[in-house]
Amino acid sequence: MGRPMTSIPRDRRPDSTLAMLREGYAFISNRCRELQTDMFETRLMLSRVICTMGEEAAAMFYQPGRFTRRHAMPQTALMLLQDNGSAQQLDGEAHRHRKRMLLSLTGGERVQKLVADFEEAWQARIAIWADMNEVVLHDEVEQILCGAVCQWAGVPLTEAAVLQRTREFSAMIDGAGAIGPRSWKGMLLRARTEEWVRSIIDGIRARHMIVPDDSPAHVIATSCDVEGKPLDSQVAAVELINLLRPTVAVARYVTFAALALYQYPEYRERIRAVDGDYLEWFVQEVRRFYPFFPSVAGRVREPFTWRGIRFAEGAWVMLDIYGTNHDPRSWDSPLSFRPERFRNGRHNVHSFIPQGGGDVEGGHRCAGERLTVQLVKSAVSLLVRVMEYDVPAQDLRVDLARIPAIPKSRFVISNVRRVSEFDQEARVLRSSESRAGLSALP
Numbered sequence: 001m002g003r004p005m006t007s008i009p010r011d012r013r014p015d016s017t018l019a020m021l022r023e024g025y026a027f028i029s030n031r032c033r034e035l036q037t038d039m040f041e042t043r044l045m046l047s048r049v050i051c052t053m054g055e056e057a058a059a060m061f062y063q064p065g066r067f068t069r070r071h072a073m074p075q076t077a078l079m080l081l082q083d084n085g086s087a088q089q090l091d092g093e094a095h096r097h098r099k100r101m102l103l104s105l106t107g108g109e110r111v112q113k114l115v116a117d118f119e120e121a122w123q124a125r126i127a128i129w130a131d132m133n134e135v136v137l138h139d140e141v142e143q144i145l146c147g148a149v150c151q152w153a154g155v156p157l158t159e160a161a162v163l164q165r166t167r168e169f170s171a172m173i174d175g176a177g178a179i180g181p182r183s184w185k186g187m188l189l190r191a192r193t194e195e196w197v198r199s200i201i202d203g204i205r206a207r208h209m210i211v212p213d214d215s216p217a218h219v220i221a222t223s224c225d226v227e228g229k230p231l232d233s234q235v236a237a238v239e240l241i242n243l244l245r246p247t248v249a250v251a252r253y254v255t256f257a258a259l260a261l262y263q264y265p266e267y268r269e270r271i272r273a274v275d276g277d278y279l280e281w282f283v284q285e286v287r288r289f290y291p292f293f294p295s296v297a298g299r300v301r302e303p304f305t306w307r308g309i310r311f312a313e314g315a316w317v318m319l320d321i322y323g324t325n326h327d328p329r330s331w332d333s334p335l336s337f338r339p340e341r342f343r344n345g346r347h348n349v350h351s352f353i354p355q356g357g358g359d360v361e362g363g364h365r366c367a368g369e370r371l372t373v374q375l376v377k378s379a380v381s382l383l384v385r386v387m388e389y390d391v392p393a394q395d396l397r398v399d400l401a402r403i404p405a406i407p408k409s410r411f412v413i414s415n416v417r418r419v420s421e422f423d424q425e426a427r428v429l430r431s432s433e434s435r436a437g438l439s440a441l442p
Contacts, residue, residue, distance in 0.1 A: 004308035008050060009035040011042035020044060021179065024401035025294045028053055029323035039307070045074075049297075050311070053320035055330045058350040060306050061319040062358030065092065067298030072316065080176040080186045091301065097226040098239075102367040105216045105243065110152075111371050114247075115378050117148040122382050129416040134392065137258055138410035141251040141379065142166050149247040153240070154215025155200055168193045169248040177294070177403025190241075197237040197244075205233070216243055246368050252404060253372065254379040255411045256290035257283065259398075261383060262391050262411075264337055271384050281339035283376045287354040288325045289337050291398065291405040295320050296356060321353050389413040 011031055013019065020027045028051045032038050039052040052061070061067060068091050073081075121144045129135045146166040150157045157165060168189040175186025203209030204221040211218045220240050223231050231239070260282070261268055271279050300315040311317065326334040330351040332341065341347075350357050355366035366372075394409035 005039070006308065008309055009037045009040045011035070011040055014043065015046055016042045017044050017046075022401060024177075024399075024403050025291045025322040025405065026400055028295060028318065028320035029326070032320075032323070039309075047316060049316045049318055051295075051318045051320065053323040054327050055324065055348070055351040057319055058324055058353055058357040061296070061298065061317065062350065062356070064358070066301060066304060067317065068301050069298055072297040072299050076179075076183045076187060077176050080172045080183070080190060094226045099367060101219070101223050102239070102243070105219060106368050106371045110216075111374050114148060114152040114371065115374050117152050118144060118375060119378055119382065121148050122379070123386070126387055126416060126418050129389075129413075130418070132414075132416070134412050134414045135389075135416060136410050137413055138251055138255040138406060139170075141254045142170050142248050145248050145251055145375070146244075149244050152216070153244060154211035154217035165193070165196075165244075166248065169245045172245055173249045173252075173404065193241060193245075194234075194237055197240050198233055201233050201236045201240065216240070243368070246366075247371065247375070249404075250372050250375050252292065252406060253283075253286060253290075253376045255407060257286045257376055257380050258383060258411050258413075259396060259407055260286050260290070260337060261380070262396075267339065268384050270339075271380065277343075278339065279377050279380060280373075281342040283373055283380060284342045284352075285337060285339040286376065287373075288331075288352060291322055291400060292354050293321045293356075294403055295322070319357075321356075324351065324353055324357075327351070386419055388417050388419055390415040 016027075016031075023030055031040055031042065031051065032053055038054045038057060039050065041048065041050050043049065070089055070091075125140065125144060129140070143162055143166045146169060147157060147162040150162070150165065171182075171186045171189040172193070173186075175182040175184070178186075200209060200217060201221045204211060204218055217240060220231075220236050220243070223236065223239075225231055267282055271282055295318050297316065297318045300311045300313055300317065303313050304311050324330070328334050330347075355369045355372065390413065392412060392414050394412045396407045396409060396411070398405050398407055
């Protein structure tokens with residue numbers, strides 16, 4: 001347990017906004033290391049903020065009802081990632097009520113259906129990739145995910161529309177952590193997406209647009225708030241966008257998974273040899289190891305005391321997600337890529353927080369986390385078992401100052417070919433023969 005503190009260490013800089021932009025994902029952990037603490041005070045955009053990291057800090061931050069997400073992030077990031085009226089901007093029973101609706105769309109058979117649509121689209125794309133000199137995997141996966149999630153949601157798109165909507169969702173994702181042109185582009189293209197999605201919501205409500213009653217688009221369009229009133233059409237549009245856009249963002253995890261398979265090729269055979277569990281461990285380690293969200297922020301709803309420090313109502317607090325996932329107090333050799341660390345499930349909802357911490361039902365942990373894991377597992381299985389490809393020379397550096405991060409080349413592959421069913425069966429046989437050896441993995 002962290003020791004009680006008499007005061008919070010302070011970053012002596014008058015304002016750290018430029019430093020945060022320069023250091024990106026490492027900003028909070030760099031200051032914690034410099035000040036020899038896991039909690040410090042600084043100023044960002046001239047406003048006082050308490051920054052913290054680690055498992056104990058995550059348990060404090062994700063205590064239900066303790067923080068609100070309202071007024072906790074820059075307006076441009078809010079508009080591109082969540083927007084006003086979304087579940088993340090609600091508190092108390094209103095948040096739980098909306099969260100239950102969203103969770104009903106991202107579990108069980110619904111997840112299986114989206115994964116099946118994704119796999120079918122990927123399989124069809126392999127033949128096209130085989131005729132291309134080079135394939136930018138990240139961009140291709142964004143398109144596959146966009147087409148699959150829109151079809152799954154009840155709003156299937158033409159091929160031309162998939163390209164347009166992918167461009168819009170991609171701009172929102174890419175601009176969320178930026179200041180300047182990337183952010184402006186994301187805001188401009190989001191306006192087009194909102195107009196399109198509002199027309200879907202209005203069309204469903206007016207019965208001009210017929211979609212399956214159990215489709216996510218129909219469920220959201222006909223949902224009510226906690227008081228039993230139909231959602232405002234703009235709010236319903238926001239929630240549908242918040243289902244579609246994050247699914248497209250899973251392309252980043254898929255790209256990092258492909259990078260891991262390239263950087264640590266020994267894991268390809270292990271994934272083939274150990275069905276199920278090892279694939280799960282690999283995907284979870286991808287989500288822990290590579291950068292996705294840098295941090296999360298909140299405003300204190302009601303005053304509380306933690307470690308002897310009083311947090312006043314309205315205080316601005318940031319939790320370092322990337323740093324917590326690499327905290328040596330919770331993770332052995334955190335800078336090493338080791339899927340086996342997930343073998344015994346020693347992580348918990350506060351030490352492993354790539355998409356938020358705490359309880360998914362009652363708290364602010366991402367409702368789409370289960371969906372994310374299944375989609376990335378599917379993509380890894382396809383990369384390892386169904387296709388082969390070369391990785392040409394390219395710039396694979398991941399700049400942690402760039403938010404959101406991505407390999408500079410967005411991972412280029414070439415000479416794509418499908419593995420025949422005979423070859424797949426031979427691989428399974430070879431993997432089965434080596435499974436006994438792998439069972440003794442450290």
